[in-house]
Ligand SMILES: O=C(O)[C@H](CS(=O)(=O)O)OP(=O)(O)O
């Protein structure tokens with residue numbers, strides 16, 4: 449693979465999305481897509497991204513074996529919360545998870561018509577960058593889901609993946625430092641957010657914890673997130 453190849457990367461908040469991108473990377477470090485990656489690691493078969501809490505509950509009612517997951521505190525009808533620290537002790541073998549959160553799932557649904565939608569956080573950064581490299585994606589829209597596009601943990605991760613997709617040796621430390629010092633990290637640490645495990649921030653900052661990427665696509669009326677094996681380095685080509 450050749451370093452310093454070209455990729456036109458745009459970084460937009462959810463409300464700044466005025467047209468459907470071709471390739472979108474939707475980033476939510478704290479915590480939706482760290483949680484999604486953990487759900488796959490715990491055996492989940494797929495994750496349905498719900499438009500609303502009501503839709504999540506309706507899907508759960510129609511499919512009693514599915515696991516509904518939301519952010520905030522535990523709530524009736526929801527079997528899990530949006531916390532990697534809490535989810536890592538849950539066996540999800542073969543299960544379908546229905547996820548609804550404030551930012552991450554909203555961002556993915558906002559680009560559901562895109563031809564490729566990757567959902568990402570630091571835990572799947574390299575695998576995500578590798579998909580972009582292999583596809584030779586020359587124009588990529590990064591959806592910075594938190595705080596109307598200003599969440600620094602999401603922007604830092606998006607910028608890291610964008611650089612990593614074109615410069616194999618990009619060091620992660622400065623990007624991880626920004627995420628560690630973000631408002632979201634402080635709120636999770638200080639108990640401002642609910643449904644939190646003490647290890648959540650650290651788990652969200654685990655670089656390349658998982659070897660897979662996560663691809664969301666419409667399956668009938670539902671937006672479904674699935675894990676996708678990262679291409680091997682031998683499959684990568686330069687732009
Ligand atoms: O669970 C989270 O960390 C947030 C919820 S909020 O920002 O505390 O309201 O949701 P996410 O969509 O994962 O950013």
Ligand SMILES: [Mg+2]
Nearest residue numbers: 476478479594
């Ligand atoms: Mg977030």
